[in-house]
Amino acid sequence: MSPQINLEEQFQAKIDAEIKIEPKDWMPDAYRKTLVRQISQHAHSEIVGMLPEGNWLTRAPSLKRKATLLAKVQDEAGHGLYLYSAVETLGVTRLQTIEDLISGKAKYSSIFNYPTLTWADMGAIGWLVDGAAIMNQVPLCRASYGPYARAMVRVCKEESFHQRQGYEIMMTLASGSAEQKEMAQDALNRWWWPAIMMFGPTDAESANTEQSVKWKIKRHTNDELRQKFIDATVPQAEYIGLTIPDKDLKWNEEKGMYDFGPIDWDEFWNVVKGNGPCNKQRLEARRNAHTEGAWVRDAASAYAEKRAKRAASKVA
Amino acid sequence: MNIALHTDIQQALCNYVLQLADTNLILGQRICEWCGHGPILEQDIALSNIGLDLLGQTRSLYQYAATLQGESKTEDDLAFLRSERQFKNLLLAEQPNGDFGYTVLRQFLYEAFQLLLLDRLKNSSDQQLAAIAEKSLIETTYHYKWSAEWVIRLGDGTDESKSRIQKSVNEIWTYTGEMFIPSVDEQTLTSAGIIPDVTNLKEEWLHKVTEVFAEATLDMPDNNGWMQRGGKTGVHTEHLGYMLAEMQYLQRQYPGQKW
Numbered sequence: 001m002s003p004q005i006n007l008e009e010q011f012q013a014k015i016d017a018e019i020k021i022e023p024k025d026w027m028p029d030a031y032r033k034t035l036v037r038q039i040s041q042h043a044h045s046e047i048v049g050m051l052p053e054g055n056w057l058t059r060a061p062s063l064k065r066k067a068t069l070l071a072k073v074q075d076e077a078g079h080g081l082y083l084y085s086a087v088e089t090l091g092v093t094r095l096q097t098i099e100d101l102i103s104g105k106a107k108y109s110s111i112f113n114y115p116t117l118t119w120a121d122m123g124a125i126g127w128l129v130d131g132a133a134i135m136n137q138v139p140l141c142r143a144s145y146g147p148y149a150r151a152m153v154r155v156c157k158e159e160s161f162h163q164r165q166g167y168e169i170m171m172t173l174a175s176g177s178a179e180q181k182e183m184a185q186d187a188l189n190r191w192w193w194p195a196i197m198m199f200g201p202t203d204a205e206s207a208n209t210e211q212s213v214k215w216k217i218k219r220h221t222n223d224e225l226r227q228k229f230i231d232a233t234v235p236q237a238e239y240i241g242l243t244i245p246d247k248d249l250k251w252n253e254e255k256g257m258y259d260f261g262p263i264d265w266d267e268f269w270n271v272v273k274g275n276g277p278c279n280k281q282r283l284e285a286r287r288n289a290h291t292e293g294a295w296v297r298d299a300a301s302a303y304a305e306k307r308a309k310r311a312a313s314k315v316a
Numbered sequence: 317m318n319i320a321l322h323t324d325i326q327q328a329l330c331n332y333v334l335q336l337a338d339t340n341l342i343l344g345q346r347i348c349e350w351c352g353h354g355p356i357l358e359q360d361i362a363l364s365n366i367g368l369d370l371l372g373q374t375r376s377l378y379q380y381a382a383t384l385q386g387e388s389k390t391e392d393d394l395a396f397l398r399s400e401r402q403f404k405n406l407l408l409a410e411q412p413n414g415d416f417g418y419t420v421l422r423q424f425l426y427e428a429f430q431l432l433l434l435d436r437l438k439n440s441s442d443q444q445l446a447a448i449a450e451k452s453l454i455e456t457t458y459h460y461k462w463s464a465e466w467v468i469r470l471g472d473g474t475d476e477s478k479s480r481i482q483k484s485v486n487e488i489w490t491y492t493g494e495m496f497i498p499s500v501d502e503q504t505l506t507s508a509g510i511i512p513d514v515t516n517l518k519e520e521w522l523h524k525v526t527e528v529f530a531e532a533t534l535d536m537p538d539n540n541g542w543m544q545r546g547g548k549t550g551v552h553t554e555h556l557g558y559m560l561a562e563m564q565y566l567q568r569q570y571p572g573q574k575w
Contacts, residue, residue, distance in 0.1 A: 050352035057348035058559075061566040061575035062392045063341075063378070066348070067371045073351050074364035081357050119566055119575070177573055285353065293355020295480065296416045299473025300356070306472065 015216050020146035023089040031215055034208065035145055036090050038217065043083035044101045044108035046076045048282050052116040053125060061119055068165060069122060075158045082151040089147045102287045110268065111194050113276030120173050120180075120187035126166015128188075128195035128233065134159050135229045136199065139219035148217075167236065174240040181241075188237065189245045196260075197268045199226040230258050328504035329442065330384035331404065332511065334394065335499070335548055337377035338405035341395055342556070343426065344370035345563055346413055355416050362462055366423065369455040376448045383444075396567035400550070400557050404499075407547040408491040410556045417470045417481040422488060424463035428524045429495045429517065430456045436512040445510070464528045471532025482534055493543020496521070502548075 007026050014021065021027055050073050057073065060066035084094045100106035111129055116122070137159065140152040173184035200206060200222040212218035220228075230249075237244050248261030271279070347367035354360030378391035408426055413419045434456055437449035470477040496518040498506065505511040522539065529536055546552060566575070 047352075047357070054348075054352040057351055058345055058562050059565060061396075061573075063371060063375050063395055065575055067368060067375070070348060070351060070364055070368055070371065074361055074368070077352075077357055077361045077364070081361070084357070172574060176575075177570065179570060180573060289353045289355065293416065295474070295476050296355035296359075296470070299470050299477030302477075303469040303473045 012214075015144045015214075018142075018144075018216075020149065021144050022146045030211075031217075032090055034212060034215070034217060035148065036087055036092055038212075039083055039090075039148055040087050040092070040097045040100065041107050041109075043080050043087060043097065044106055045112065046080035046083065047101075048108045048112045048286060049129075050076050050080075051282055051285050052112055052114070052278070053122060055116045056119060056122050059119070060122075065122075065169075072126070072162050072165065075162070079151075079155045079158070082154065086145075086147040086151050098290060102283065102290055104274075104283060107272070109198060110271040110276060111198050112282060113271050113279045114190070114194055115278050117190075118183050118187060120170070120183040121191070123166050123169030123173060123184065124187035124191040126162050126164075127170050127236070128166075128191050129198070130159050130163040130166055131233060132195050132198040132229050134163060135225045135232075140217075142216070142219065144216040167240075170242070171240045174242055184240075185242055188242050192245050193264065193267075194271075196226055196230065197263060199223070199229065201265070201268075227257055230260055234258055325504060325508050325510070326384060328501040328508075329445075329510065330381050331499075331501040332505055333377050333381040333384065333445065335404035335501070337374050337381060337394070338403045339409045339426075339547075340370040340377065341374040342403070342405040342559065343409040343423075344374060345559060346409065346411075346419075349413055350419065359416075359466075363419075366459050366462070369452075369459065373448070373452045373455070376451070380444050380448065392567070396564045400552060400560060402550055403552065403556060403560070404548050404550060405552075405556075406491070406494055407544055407553055408488070408494065410547075410553060410559060411488065411491060412555060414484060414487075415480060417466075417477065418484040418488065420463050420466040420470070421481060421484050423459060424467050424528070425488065425492050425525065426495075427456055427460040427463055428528075429521055431460050431524075432517045432520055433512070433514070436517075440510055442510050467528055467534070468532040471529070471534040478533065481532075485529075485534055486537055489537040490542060490544045494545045494547055497543070497545055497548075499548040 008028055011021070011025075011027060011031075014025075021031075053069060053073050053076075057066065057069055060069050084097055087097050088094060097106070101108065111132075116125070134156060137152055137156050141149055141156055143149045143152065170184050170188075173180040175181075203209060203221045203223045206222050209218060209221050213221070234244055234249065246261045248259065250259050251257075252259045270276070274280075344367045347363055347370065350363050351360065351367070354363055374395070375391050378394045381394060382389045382391065406426070408422060411418075411422060431453070434449045434453040438446050438453055440446040440449065467481065470481045472478070496514050498514050502511060502514060506513045526536055544553075
């Protein structure tokens with residue numbers, strides 16, 4: 001038996017025994033690569049995800065809503081920060097990771113390439129987008145890679161708070177004036193399908209699922225999570241009197257779950273490829289923040305260096 | 317105290333609390349514009365923190381102003397249903413963000429003043445104002461420290477950062493004088509012993525600013541130059557109208573709704 005095979009077997013044995021893999025442990029290159037790709041995509045989604053909601057900060061309809069939204073968007077920045085740090089434990093610096101985003105090389109969740117057109121979109125995003133994110137992320141709290149799993153514990157707590165806030169916005173609008181209810185229904189119509197596409201391609205088409213399940217980076221398949229999300233969300237919509245925009249949606253008594261209509265995968269792949277309504281704007285906003293902030297980062301390093309030199313000369 | 321005088325003071329106090337609230341709200345609104353666009357993730361988060369504190373202070377102050385008014389208005393009525401000429405915020409607060417340096421400088425100049433003001437207001441004979449000031453002071457102390465550190469970092473950083481922030485100093489300076497020119501309401505309250513005389517805070521403020529600028533290797537502007545004024549009496553720069561149009565649009569378009 002070659003030493004390499006032995007290491008791989010030991011590694012898999014640890015995973016099978018639910019022992020966490022830590023940064024300094026041996027791991028297969030492909031495991032490391034998969035994690036870097038997945039965690040950095042997640043980090044970028046948090047950071048790009050600040051933009052569509054940030055779009056409504058200056059227009060929030062009450063001081064309380066404004067403060068809550070600002071706190072939410074700030075939480076997303078915090079999530080990005082933990083996740084960039086988790087990527088760093090795998091040997092890729094934050095700067096490299098960010099450069100991969102702004103060069104267009106790295107991906108982020110396509111949902112953020114849709115525009116936020118009305119205030120109700122703040123409700124729909126919290127309720128549906130954060131709701132879908134929780135379905136994806138709760139199992140990640142048990143992911144085999146320690147730093148990722150631990151970051152996700154905190155992320156999930158905050159996400160579930162966001163989901164409730166979003167639902168509460170929708171509930172308020174749905175029980176408000178006719179115009180407000182229409183605003184809420186319109187937001188649900190626009191966000192529903194993109195939200196259920198967030199779980200990714202169907203299991204038959206998903207390239208990464210099998211290996212990731214074996215490595216316990218992933219615990220459920222895309223289709224399982226999507227179904228779980230739909231089953232949880234449909235009654236929530238009914239409760240506040242909104243209609244899910246899917247004429248094929250029907251409770252299947254036999255299976256004990258909802259049947260739903262066909263997903264427009266052409267749209268999904270188009271948005272992934274960069275043709276969504278806001279792909280260009282989102283990337284440009286991140287690129288501008290990065291390039292226009294360069295002088296600030298340079299100044300901070302220059303100042304830190306000067307200070308260190310002054311301190312050293314004092315000691316001398 | 318006779319009843320007529322009492323009513324005058326109550327009116328002045330209400331106007332003054334609105335003035336404090338408006339400045340925090342407008343500055344908080346400007347800070348919201350940064351969210352998601354900051355130069356460094358940690359600083360994006362720090363700015364949002366300051367914005368959240370300012371919004372929190374705004375809400376306490378509006379709630380108090382509404383009580384003083386006694387017209388059963390809410391904090392949101394005061395924020396979303398008053399017009400340009402009714403807003404009493406400092407002109408400094410409504411100035412556009414500019415670059416990150418301009419934003420931190422604007423914050424620094426305001427927080428240096430707030431630090432001195434709140435330190436006195438926390439002992440105000442008006443208990444509610446004193447309580448709000450005491451709570452705000454803890455937050456302001458952090459805002460002051462954060463913004464002063466950034467002024468120093470940018471001033472004593474690279475040639476580019478120094479020239480950028482020096483330019484901002486020279487541009488913004490004309491909006492700092494207003495803090496120390498008391499409005500009629502401030503004069504009334506000072507005479508009644510409820511708030512300090514802001515003219516007396518100027519020297520200490522200049523001292524703080526001079527110290528930080530010295531460490532930042534920045535030149536102090538000519539302090540005898542003309543100072544813009546008008547914010548406290550509702551005569552603003554052209555920027556405020558756009559800010560309110562954006563901020564108030566939902567409340568204006570769908571009057572009387574719950575959100």
